[in-house]
Amino acid sequence: MVTTTFLNLNPEKRTKIQEALLTEFSTHPLAEAQVAPIVKGARIARGAFYKYFDDLTDAYRYIYGVAMKDIHTRIDQEVATQTFNPEVYVQQVSSFVDGVMSSHYRQLIEMHLTRNESLVGNNDDSQADRLSSREWAAMILSHEAIKQILINPDRREMVLSRFRDALNLLAGKGNI
Incomplete structure (x- = not known):
C-alpha cells in the first residue's frame, strides 16, 4: 500500500512521481515494468521509490486507482x-x-x-x-x-x- 510518506509529499513532487509511474505503466505491462525508468523520470533515488511503495505492483495499483478516481x-x-x-x-x-x-x-x-x-x-x-x-x-x-x-x-x-x-x-x- 502506498505510504503516508508519499501521500504527504509536496504536490509538485508527488505529481512528478505520478507522471513517471503513468509513463512506465502505460508503455510496459506490469510484468515487464522496471523501477529504474520510474526513478529516473521522477528524479528520485531508488530507495525513495521503496519508501513510497512496497513494490512495482503496489505502485501500479496506486496509479491505476488515481486514474479510475480521475475519470x-x-x-x-x-x-x-x-x-x-x-x-x-x-x-x-x-x-x-x-x-x-x-x-x-x-x-x-x-x-x-x-x-x-x-x-x-x-x-x-x-x-x-x-x-x-x-x-x-x-x-x-x-x-x-x-x-x-x-x-x-x-x-x-x-x-x-x-x-x-x-x-x-x-x-x-x-x-x-
Missing part, C-alpha cells in the same frame, strides 16, 4: 432512487468510455485491460457485496462493455446495443 463516474442513481433504469447504465458506460478516450490515462487503461488486469485483479469487492443480484449483473456487464469498447472502438455501437438489450432483459423488458 470514473459512479452509477449511483439506481441505489438512490431504488429503480433500475437501463438507460442510466448505458449513458454512464458511454460517458466513461468517452472520458477514457480523451484522458491522458488512456494508454494505462488499455494496458490494464489487455495485459495487467489478471495480474492485479480487483481488491475492492466491498461495493459489489452490497449490490442486489440485478445491480451486480449490471455492474459486471458495464465493465465488460467498457473493456470491449476500449479494446475495439470500432465495435462501440454494437457493444452498446447488446449491452442495452441485456440490461432491458434484467429490467424485465424484452425477450431472450
Whole structure:
C-alpha cells in the first residue's frame, strides 16, 4: 500500500512521481515494468521509490486507482432512487468510455485491460457485496462493455446495443 510518506509529499513532487509511474505503466505491462525508468523520470533515488511503495505492483495499483478516481463516474442513481433504469447504465458506460478516450490515462487503461488486469485483479469487492443480484449483473456487464469498447472502438455501437438489450432483459423488458 502506498505510504503516508508519499501521500504527504509536496504536490509538485508527488505529481512528478505520478507522471513517471503513468509513463512506465502505460508503455510496459506490469510484468515487464522496471523501477529504474520510474526513478529516473521522477528524479528520485531508488530507495525513495521503496519508501513510497512496497513494490512495482503496489505502485501500479496506486496509479491505476488515481486514474479510475480521475475519470470514473459512479452509477449511483439506481441505489438512490431504488429503480433500475437501463438507460442510466448505458449513458454512464458511454460517458466513461468517452472520458477514457480523451484522458491522458488512456494508454494505462488499455494496458490494464489487455495485459495487467489478471495480474492485479480487483481488491475492492466491498461495493459489489452490497449490490442486489440485478445491480451486480449490471455492474459486471458495464465493465465488460467498457473493456470491449476500449479494446475495439470500432465495435462501440454494437457493444452498446447488446449491452442495452441485456440490461432491458434484467429490467424485465424484452425477450431472450
